[in-house]
Amino acid sequence: MAIYTAIIAAIDRRPHGPVDPETAAPILTRSEQVRTWTYSRHIKVSPPAISELIDRHLMKGLLQEIIRTTGRENIVSNELLAYAQDNHEQSLFRMVMPPELLDEHFPPGFRSVEHDAVTHVHAAVRRQLKQVRHKLRNVLMTGIVPNGKPSLPNIPNIKNLSRLVWRHLFPIHEQSSNAIVDREVGGLLRIRIAYLRLATLVNYYAVGSRHISQWHQIDTRLRAHRALTNNFTNHWHRLLCAKDATLFGHEPALVDLDPTLITVPTVAEVNARIADTNAA
Structure with missing residues (x-):
């Protein structure tokens, strides 16, 4: 609910009617949009990025939850060949990023291998998988x-x-x-x-x-x-x-x-x- 409140409040703060180019807030660059794309429950959005966030349906599900869920599913998969070796094709790291999830849930630029997007996503994925492995270790x-x-x-x-x-x-x-x-x-x-x-x-x-x-x-x-x-x-x-x-x-x-x-x-x-x- 807090996420939607933040979006609505930000939308309300956007200027209505003509905007003076001299005083308008600068449009975020592609890399800046990627850096503002966060996966925590306290999502921070800036007005220039709101329309893209809504268009890409970020609010339909938190990416961190998707990563953790697919991580838990795949950590016991017969197809899994590496738990922590990220560069293996059948590693847990690769298996939580199947193609069908990329377009809908991952930020701009990730599929096209833009540096900022890839760095940001990979760091987020590693954080979530570290948590998945640690919790499984506790059970073991x-x-x-x-x-x-x-x-x-x-x-x-x-x-x-x-x-x-x-x-x-x-x-x-x-x-x-x-x-x-x-x-x-x-x-x-x-x-x-x-x-x-x-x-x-x-x-x-x-x-x-x-x-x-x-x-x-x-x-x-x-x-x-x-x-x-x-x-x-x-x-x-x-x-x-x-x-x-x-x-x-x-x-x-x-x-x-x-x-x-x-x-x-x-x-x-x-x-x-x-x-x-x-x-x-």
Whole structure:
């Protein structure tokens, strides 16, 4: 409501009737219009830019909400190959800016790659995706890091963690039954969530990694694995599930968790498992 009030007030302040060219406010340049294009709930508009803002339907939806929503949807997509590596074609950064959204919701000049527009939009997208990743990290750390509640819950097993993640990413399912959520999650996503938790905890407990993003570490590992065979990936998945079940299957309290056992299966461990399977 405040947004519309600001627009109406600004329109009312515009001169009615002939305007003296000598005293008229200067028209905003293209780059200035781009810089005034903001994504917060406290949108600031200047009179010369109002007509363009209205024409492009900015007020139909806040771009930051669109970015966060598409970010939450795509962060569990099977098509996603990079969580934080912006220059990857199938990165989260690229996937929240599909062509169908650009013309309607993004500011002037972005599609035509004008420097100011691109810089402004990319900075806004990165801010929102950082928030999306951080909130997902908080869910993955359930039972490990205090979340503001009076007592720390036990660490959930993978089925319960997957439900927490899905309901967090898709609020429409907050009241859905566990059976419905389980069908939506599926086996492959459950494996991915198990990996994300293990990788996040490895980063959390490693003293040397405190200032390194776990998302960059995750991207590095996934990029290396894409060069390996499907057979390797299948065995890696089985080791991930076994490790997750051993650590969290009984939903331990944090005090009962041994951080030294929290590891992600290595290439050597996977190859050893493959060799054992072939020898059997």
